[in-house]
Amino acid sequence: MTESPGAWSTGCQECFSDISSCCLTTWCPCVAFGRIAEIVDKGSSSCFGIGALFLLLHCTRCGWIFNFFYRHKMREQYNLKGSNCGDFWLSCFCEYCAICQEYRELQNRGFDMSIGWDENVSRRTPGVAMAPKVEEGMKR
Template sequence: MTESQGAWYTGCLNCFSDISGCCLATWCPCAAFGRIAEIVDKGSSSCFGIGALYLLLNFTRCGWILHFIYRHKMREQYNLKGSNCGDFCMSCFCEHCAICQEYRELQNRGFDMSIGWDENVSRRTPGVAMAPKVEGGMKR
């Protein structure tokens, strides 16, 4: 761990600060994980696709491996305190609490977790507007 690493916004057991995210991570972790992965991957993976893969891996008791990869990736991307050993332990022994923490972290960084990467980016980019749809094509 380097001195320049920043702290997580909330601890691993601060579920009361976001009850809805905690409930989602507890009762439907594949959806919460899919949302996290889509944001961490900056839209290169779909929430549904990565969530389904996570669910499939959980049937074989190997979902923690995918979670470990994404927790590490998120920690590196946002320069958060921690270590590979800590990521491993969180993924193996406290996976649902870790998913809750990651979900809250991205919310605290300004992401609306329910709308996905593309919509978050379009809302964050000031002055960028979609061109109006022209019915019937262009005319002279």
């Protein structure tokens, strides 16, 4: 049995409920988007690489297409209410609001967006220790 979709934790028009993510999305959308993509891709893409690609697309007025893809992927991954049509319109005409909502959603799900996927996973997984540092050279 498939679980019915859940609601987003915040609405897309609630940008001012979190001023820091609103400012980041407004002034540095490529950084916010790169962080979202790294979490949604579960670390298989880099924040820097995706952010740079988004910046390139954003400068050509095509960043919304990239955002549409990741918004859809995120909605499917977290079983959030919505539709492809809604994702399309929101990404196309309210790109900053969509990115800000996605950013807040991941924060509200417990992700620290500034540390990336790997660090979030290591902080969430109890009992997982980092490998000890291996020093080079022989020791007696």
